[in-house]
Amino acid sequence: MVDKIAFQSIGGVEGIYLPSKENPKYGTLLTDYGIFPAETSKRVREKLFKKADSNSDKSLIEKRLKFLAWIKGSDESPYYSLDLRSIHDTWDDWIKEDNRFHLQGLISERTPERVLLRIQRNHWQGITPTEIEQSISHLQIKNCPKNVKKSQFWYFRVSIVDGMLHCTESQQLANAKDTKRILKSWATEPVEFSRYKEIL
DSSP states (O other), X not given: OGGGOOOEEEEXXXXXXXXXXXXXXXXEEEETTEEEEEEEOHHHHHHHHHHHHHOSSSOGGGSEXXXXXXXXXXXXXXXXXXXXXXXXXXXXXXXXXXXXXXXXXXXXXXXXXXXXXXXXXXXXXXXXXXXXXXXXXXXXXXXXXXXXXXXXXXXXXXXXXXXXXXXXXXEEEEOHHHXXXXXXXXXXXXXXXXXXXXXX
């Protein structure tokens, strides 16, 4: 699978979104497994406020909803933030349930207690090198296999338990040497997007 490595940090979250009074783009998501800073896409805000205007009760913003979300890392508690991308009535088959995330990234640190996984946007997604640099974050993950090593590229399926991401399934996608070669080639060689669509 070394030709299919791509950065990814996406999953399903169910919760109540409380927008900031200053800017509804930002707010907080209340879930059964924690309270997280959240950012919303234009698509999510349009759906939230459109439905809120049509409801006779308070608003959809204060209701429990299913979101497709990107998860990002932080150095400080709660260690994760969520970028809410879309709202769904039911989960897609590949998500299946609340609190399930699919991650793919570069191992930047390995200790006995945790793995630090680097995630970022992919260069072929039509963004600049500066935007890629700004998108970099690191996710702390617990309960990873012992054979996970620095500079390798891995896939993890994870859930949030007691405030931390815990690995439930994993697969090495590339060793350190192949990872370096592939990521370097992406900077100079065009990538056929359709080859990677299923894992983005």
